[in-house]
Amino acid sequence: MINYTKIVILGSGRSGTSYITRMLKDNGVHVGDVTGGTCENLDMREINDRCLKVMLNAETRSKLPYGIIPPEELNPPLEFRNVVDEYMNWVDQQYEPVFWKQGDPVLWVAKDPRTTLLNDMWTKHFDVIVGMYRNPVEVVASYKKLLTSYYEDPLEAEANLIQYWKRFNKSLLHVFDTTDKPKFMFDFNQDINVQIKQLEKFLDFPLPDSGYDSKQVNQKSDHIYDDPEINELYNQLRSYNGQNAK
Numbered sequence: 001m002i003n004y005t006k007i008v009i010l011g012s013g014r015s016g017t018s019y020i021t022r023m024l025k026d027n028g029v030h031v032g033d034v035t036g037g038t039c040e041n042l043d044m045r046e047i048n049d050r051c052l053k054v055m056l057n058a059e060t061r062s063k064l065p066y067g068i069i070p071p072e073e074l075n076p077p078l079e080f081r082n083v084v085d086e087y088m089n090w091v092d093q094q095y096e097p098v099f100w101k102q103g104d105p106v107l108w109v110a111k112d113p114r115t116t117l118l119n120d121m122w123t124k125h126f127d128v129i130v131g132m133y134r135n136p137v138e139v140v141a142s143y144k145k146l147l148t149s150y151y152e153d154p155l156e157a158e159a160n161l162i163q164y165w166k167r168f169n170k171s172l173l174h175v176f177d178t179t180d181k182p183k184f185m186f187d188f189n190q191d192i193n194v195q196i197k198q199l200e201k202f203l204d205f206p207l208p209d210s211g212y213d214s215k216q217v218n219q220k221s222d223h224i225y226d227d228p229e230i231n232e233l234y235n236q237l238r239s240y241n242g243q244n245a246k
Contacts, residue, residue, distance in 0.1 A: 004092075004095070004096070004106055004108065005105070005106070005107045005108070005127045005128060005203075006091075006107075006108050006109075006110070006125065006126045006127050006128070007024070007029070007107055007108065007109040007110070007126060007127070007128045007129075007130055007203075008109070008110055008111070008115060008122060008123060008125075008126040008128075008129055008130070009021050009109060009110070009111035009130050009131075009132065010115060010116045010119065010123075010129060010130070010131045010132070010171075010172050010175060011113065011116060011131055011132035011133055011134075011168070011169075011172055011186075012113055012116065012133070012134075012139060012164065012165055012168030012169060012172075013113040013139075013143065013168075014134070014138075014139045014142035014143050014146075015113075015132050015133055015134040015139055015188055016132045016134055016186065016188035017111050017113060017132045018037070018038040018039055018040075018111070019188075019192075019211075019212075020111075020130065020132055020186060021034075021038075021039035021109060021111040022039050022211065023196065023207065023209070023210060023211050023212075024107070024109050024207070025039060025109070026209050026211055027205075027206065027207045027208065027209055029107040029108065029109050029205070030095065030106065030107065030108040030109070031108070031109055031110070032091070032095075032108070032110070034111075039111060040111060040112045040113075041110040041111060041112055043087055044087075044110050044111075044112045044115060044122075045112040045114065047080065047083055047084060047087065048112055048114035048115060048118055049114070050080070051076055051077070051080040051114075051118055051121075052066060052067055052114060052117070052118070053067075054077065054080075055067070055074060055076065055077070056068060056069060061150075062150055063147060063150035063151050063156075063157070063160065064160060065147070066114065066117065066164065069117065069163075069164075069167045071167075073119075073120065073171065073174055074117055074118055074120065075120065076118055076120060076121045080118075080121060081121045084121045084122060084125070085125075088125040091108070095108060105204070105205060107203065107205055110126075113168070116168050116171045116172055116175075117167070117168065117171050119171055119174070119175050123175055123179060123181070126181070127181065127182070128181065128182045128183070128184070128203070129175060129176070129179060129181055129182070129183040129184075130183070130184050130185075130186065130199070131172050131175070131176060131183065131184070131185045131186065131237075131240070132185075132186045132188060133169055133172065133185070133186070133187060133188065133234075133237045134187075134188035134189060135188075135189050135223070135224060135234075136162060136165040136166075136224060136225060136230055136234070137223055137224060137225065138189070139161075139165050140158060140161040140162055140165060143161045143164070144157055144158075144161065147161070162225065162227075162230070165230075166229060166230065166233060169233050169237060170233065172237070173233070173236055173237065173240075176240050182202070183240075184198070184199055184202050184242070184243050185237065185240035185241055185242065186199075186241075187237070187238065187241050190241070192210065192212045192214075193210055193212055195242065196210045196212070198242050198243050199243070201243065202243040
């Protein structure tokens with residue numbers, strides 16, 4: 001019998017999801033066709049881009065690359081749900097012969113931050129969910145480096161990007177609160193190597209090469225916005241840390 005496990009990586013952009021996906025890839029997890037630096041699944045990203053364009057008028061190269069996201073969870077149109085169903089069926093057919101020949105436990109991982117917002121049409125197709133979150137101050141600062149050219153007012157940029165952090169992490173929590181599937185939450189501001197060892201046991205898959213450089217990651221950041229909503233979200237995310245998800 002084929003031991004084939006599909007993993008989806010969820011979390012906002014600039015939160016470390018690219019690092020986790022690259023780490024899994026470097027340790028032998030299948031990724032399919034992905035972008036070079038961020039390891040975003042090209043097919044998943046294309047579907048998500050089109051869906052958010054239709055739903056929220058999102059424009060990738062703009063000050064609001066994900067559009068203006070409503071407070072409630074998104075309900076993707078049937079046409080895009082059908083596209084996702086067809087794509088995931090294709091993945092099963094495409095990779096099954098490879099897995100059958102290999103014979104060993106095989107993992108396949110897919111990542112695109114937009115999937116966090118569009119979780120309702122994606123997560124049902126995956127066996128394991130890995131979430132990633134990061135201190136909002138760091139996320140906003142990282143986003144600013146990418147999007148600063150689209151803003152004339154730095155205060156507007158700050159406000160919009162803080163809202164993105166809130167909205168993405170609300171969807172991340174929604175998934176963790178509502179699914180019974182195996183799930184693992186990473187905190188990018190805590191010791192990554194320790195968490196990877198936990199993930200190794202959680203997946204029952206060897207991950208000897210963490211590719212982690214502590215000099216390039218701001219660990220244990222405790223500086224955060226003075227915002228009750230952010231603090232509440234941050235505490236909820238931390239309640240899921242590690243493999244002992246609720």
